[in-house]
Amino acid sequence: MKKHLFIIDDDPGILDALTFLLSETYEISAITDARIAIDRLQNERPDLILIDVLMPALNGIEVIKILQKRKNTIPILVMSASSNFESRLKGFNYAGVISKPFTIDDIESMIAMHLPS
Amino acid sequence: MQRNTYKPSDMASLIFNYPWENTSLGNIKNWSPLLLSYITTILNITTPTFIIWGRDKLFIYNDAYRETLMDNNISNALGSSIQDVWADKWLSHGSLIEKHSNEIPILLESVPFYRLKNKKSQKFFYNFVCTQIGDAEGLFCTGYNQNLISGQLKNIPSCKELNKTTISGEQLHIARDELISLVSHELKTPITSLQLQIQTLRRKFYQHKAPTPEKIIKILDIAVKQIDKLVELINDLLDIGRIRSGRFDVQFNPTSLKELTDNVIMRFVAELEATHTVITQDISEDIIGNWDQSRLEQVVVNLISNAIKYAPGKPIHISAKKKNNFVIYTVKDLGPGIAKEKQSQIFKRYERLSESDEINGVGLGLYIVRKIVASHRGKISVRSKLNKGATFIIKLPIDSCEQAK
Numbered sequence: 463m464k465k466h467l468f469i470i471d472d473d474p475g476i477l478d479a480l481t482f483l484l485s486e487t488y489e490i491s492a493i494t495d496a497r498i499a500i501d502r503l504q505n506e507r508p509d510l511i512l513i514d515v516l517m518p519a520l521n522g523i524e525v526i527k528i529l530q531k532r533k534n535t536i537p538i539l540v541m542s543a544s545s546n547f548e549s550r551l552k553g554f555n556y557a558g559v560i561s562k563p564f565t566i567d568d569i570e571s572m573i574a575m576h577l578p579s
Numbered sequence: 580m581q582r583n584t585y586k587p588s589d590m591a592s593l594i595f596n597y598p599w600e601n602t603s604l605g606n607i608k609n610w611s612p613l614l615l616s617y618i619t620t621i622l623n624i625t626t627p628t629f630i631i632w633g634r635d636k637l638f639i640y641n642d643a644y645r646e647t648l649m650d651n652n653i654s655n656a657l658g659s660s661i662q663d664v665w666a667d668k669w670l671s672h673g674s675l676i677e678k679h680s681n682e683i684p685i686l687l688e689s690v691p692f693y694r695l696k697n698k699k700s701q702k703f704f705y706n707f708v709c710t711q712i713g714d715a716e717g718l719f720c721t722g723y724n725q726n727l728i729s730g731q732l733k734n735i736p737s738c739k740e741l742n743k744t745t746i747s748g749e750q751l752h753i754a755r756d757e758l759i760s761l762v763s764h765e766l767k768t769p770i771t772s773l774q775l776q777i778q779t780l781r782r783k784f785y786q787h788k789a790p791t792p793e794k795i796i797k798i799l800d801i802a803v804k805q806i807d808k809l810v811e812l813i814n815d816l817l818d819i820g821r822i823r824s825g826r827f828d829v830q831f832n833p834t835s836l837k838e839l840t841d842n843v844i845m846r847f848v849a850e851l852e853a854t855h856t857v858i859t860q861d862i863s864e865d866i867i868g869n870w871d872q873s874r875l876e877q878v879v880v881n882l883i884s885n886a887i888k889y890a891p892g893k894p895i896h897i898s899a900k901k902k903n904n905f906v907i908y909t910v911k912d913l914g915p916g917i918a919k920e921k922q923s924q925i926f927k928r929y930e931r932l933s934e935s936d937e938i939n940g941v942g943l944g945l946y947i948v949r950k951i952v953a954s955h956r957g958k959i960s961v962r963s964k965l966n967k968g969a970t971f972i973i974k975l976p977i978d979s980c981e982q983a984k
Contacts, residue, residue: 472918475801482790482798483779516764543767563771566778 464489464579466506467560470499470525471514471541480512483566484573496520500528508536509558510577513567515542537576587622590642594618603635617712617719623819624721632717636661690722708763721798747852763849765812769805776802815943822950829871829954831980836866836875836906843879847887854891858883859899866906869978874951880911881944882971885898891967906975913968922961955979 466489469478471477477492484490493499497520499513511529515522517568522540529538537557541564548559557576614632629640638661656664665925689704705722712719776798783790790798821827833903844851844858851858851954879897886895893913900907917925924948952959956976963969 470908473768473770473772475805478797478801479772479779481773482794483775483782501943541771543764553790563774566775566782567776 465509466491466531467532467573468493468499468503468508468511468513470494470496470511470517470522472517473514475512476541480569483569486543488573489554500525503529503532503534503536510573511536511538512573513538513541515544515553523554526551526556530555537578538567539576585935587642591618591622593795594622594639595658599658602637602658604633604637611716613712614717617717621719623642627722629720630712630717631661631720632712638664714806721868762812766809769808772776772803773802774852776805818947818950819943822947827954829951830980831869831871831872831978833838833874834870834875836908837862837864839876840879840897840899841870843876843943844885846880847883850887856887856890856892856895858895858897860896863899863901866899866901867907868975869980870955871951872977874954877910878948878951878973879910881948886910886912886914887943893968901977904977906977908973908975909969909970911970916965916967917961917969918965919964922963925961926959 464487467484468491469477469480469484470493471480472494474494474517477494479492481492491502491506493502496513496517499511500520504510513522513525526538526540529536534555538555540556540559541562542559542569543562551559558572560572595607597607599610604610614630617630618639619935620641623629624641628640629638631638638656640661671941672833690707707720707722709718709720710718744927745769772846780790780798806857818827840860844860847858850856882957883895883897890912896911897908898909898911949959952975956979958974
């Protein structure tokens with residue numbers, strides 16, 4: 463069975479590209495609004511979460527905080543276009559950071575590396 | 580030594596009068612337009628920025644840098660090879676620059692600089708982000724002030740000294756760094772999307788899994804949109820450069836305000852639909868003035884896109900009325916409004932209403948808008964209360980040319 467990824471980004475261009483790229487290998491849930499993702503994560507358990515930081519309504523760090531409170535064990539990969547971003551993630555539970563812009567090789571290897579086997 | 584008297588134009592004449600014909604770059608008249616456009620760009624940047632170009636890695640830098648380099652006793656840094664200018668740093672960072680051959684920016688961390696201030700030497704640390712220009716003919720590097728340490732050069736300063744003497748300078752740098760990080764963030768987002776779409780498309784073709792024509796069109800549409808975003812941002816930055824150097828031109832021609840507004844609204848059709856935002860307008864067809872149509876369109880684009888950005892889904896109303904020799908043009912939204920104390924700031928450079936990460940944008944828009952309106956001898960103001968929406972009011976002379984005389 464294909465592994466299931468949640469991809470959360472408010473930019474439809476990036477969501478669309480990632481879905482296009484990854485849907486052959488993985489089952490993809492592409493979500494533009496992080497609040498919907500939080501709701502869905504009550505009942506669903508994807509194998510990995512790929513999340514953007516800068517989003518309206520609910521940003522990536524807030525999502526990580528909420529999931530941390532729920533004792534989340536799903537690996538979270540954070541996509542960010544800000545430099546020096548990792549300092550802001552100190553103390554949070556996340557698997558890795560991918561800096562934007564990234565190549566398809568970057569993202570594929572990051573996902574493969576962090577997917578639980 | 581003369582200091583603090585240089586302007587970008589002075590630095591420009593230093594660069595353009597340098598005897599380049601004696602270097603491997605040859606006569607400046609034969610330089611590539613790409614290099615010249617990068618030089619124009621760096622002159623208008625207010626943080627240390629440099630270009631290294633050509634096989635000898637010659638160093639061309641902006642004014643924000645001049646002082647620090649002069650005090651470093653490298654008064655002849657311009658046109659010298661980076662390997663000579665930064666002999667010591669070349670040891671630690673040179674290999675990075677030398678090997679750099681792909682599109683990923685490289686980071687040069689903690690490069691120290693010195694500057695004399697009140698006979699004390701200040702030490703700065705800069706992080707540089709270097710990106711490749713063209714086909715690796717050169718590198719474009721912009722500095723982020725990492726921190727600022729002040730005191731006697733030979734005596735390591737105490738923390739107390741440090742706090743006393745550097746606050747204002749530091750604040751200045753924070754504001755500039757903030758802009759750079761905003762701009763680079765805004766650039767990276769569309770580039771990420773473009774890069775992914777196009778790389779994926781290429782890969783599918785290589786794997787002989789060509790997507791359907793519909794899919795390809797969709798990808799190209801997204802790519803075009805991302806490119807538009809990039810162009811828009813770059814145009815804003817170029818306008819800022821033009822404003823600063825006094826080269827901001829306007830050309831007045833008979834222009835219909837109704838037609839102009841319709842044109843702009845047409846461009847927003849997709850966005851209005853996606854955000855369920857409705858624009859109504861009340862502009863009589865006979866309002867025709869002597870204005871710069873494309874510049875005024877830029878104003879309206881900015882005001883509408885702000886209204887959609889801050890108040891998606893809420894109605895926007897645009898109206899225009901003649902009043903003597905003037906037109907009063909208003910764009911009204913029902914968004915979060917602007918607090919009184921913020922209202923005077925929004926037309927300044929790099930100001931954004933939202934300090935949070937929620938709203939994308941660099942904060943150049945309204946500054947440019949104000950400059951365009953001013954170039955028409957008009958005025959722009961805002962009327963707003965918190966949580967009660969905002970109305971932008973532009974007062975334009977019917978004949979901006981006439982007013983100019």
